[in-house]
């Protein structure tokens with residue numbers, strides 16, 4: 001089993017840089033992008049070294065699917081102690097994604113199953129096309145989610161729906177995923193990656209401190225008691241507005257040198 005000292009298999013990710021956007025393609029299409037140790041550790045390596053010039057990341061699947069989840073062939077010989085180490089390794093890697101310096105957008109198509117769904121949960125924005133379908137077949141395999149899904153997914157869709165997914169193993173459609181709050185965007189056919197790239201360019205152009213506040217402070221503020229949350233909000237707002245980048249952007253608006261807010 002992969003451990004902290006191992007390097008990931010870089011060939012299992014296809015990395016491309018377009019301007020300030022890094023695209024990370026899960027590159028194991030023959031296995032429907034099943035997540036083995038090599039790919040998980042490659043994600044760790046990738047998200048540990050996001051280059052300075054990158055302002056957003058798009059993660060997607062090469063081939064017809066996002067990911068079929070945990071590579072089940074790695075599970076057959078694992079004992080309980082190894083299982084705990086493995087699950088905690090996934091937690092650390094997916095935390096790196098959730099607490100990434102820059103926004104991470106998941107472009108979803110085809111199977112988004114089990115650990116693949118858990119990976120998508122660690123992203124900040126999920127964009128799905130109609131072919132995307134979501135399932136947690138862990139119950140059918142006699143296991144439980146191990147990649148942070150029981151923490152992240154109920155915060156998106158609620159405990160009752162997650163319990164339904166886990167108990168029934170039912171496949172949820174892309175439409176249901178959007179209706180239940182999992183995906184923020186539902187596109188036309190083949191539209192997930194283009195839409196994710198468009199959104200990535202947009203968020204990469206934000207002031208870095210705004211993105212920092214949204215990624216790092218907002219989740220904590222939302223979970224804090226109201227008094228603590230309001231104080232944290234005031235502190236974050238004060239830091240952001242004091243930054244020279246905010247002054248520059250506000251001045252540009254007042255001088256009519258930047259776009260107005262208009263419906264797109």
Ligand SMILES: COc1cc(/C=C/C(=O)SCCNC(=O)CCNC(=O)[C@H](O)C(C)(C)COP(=O)(O)OP(=O)(O)OC[C@H]2O[C@@H](n3cnc4c(N)ncnc43)[C@H](O)[C@@H]2OP(=O)(O)O)ccc1O
Nearest residue numbers: 031032034068069070071072086087111114115143146147
């Ligand atoms: C417990 O501690 C954990 C757990 C976890 C996370 C757990 C999970 O993710 S559970 C969910 C596991 N995933 C599945 O059960 C899905 C299985 N796959 C499928 O149902 C289908 O393959 C498909 C995704 C619907 C695609 O179907 P199709 O296009 O017809 O392709 P196939 O012919 O079925 O597959 C092609 C090829 O890929 C292999 N493969 C597909 N999925 C997996 C997989 N998940 N693991 C291993 N291999 C897979 C399939 O066997 C075929 O191989 P061939 O050699 O026969 O070509 C997390 C962390 C913990 O600690």
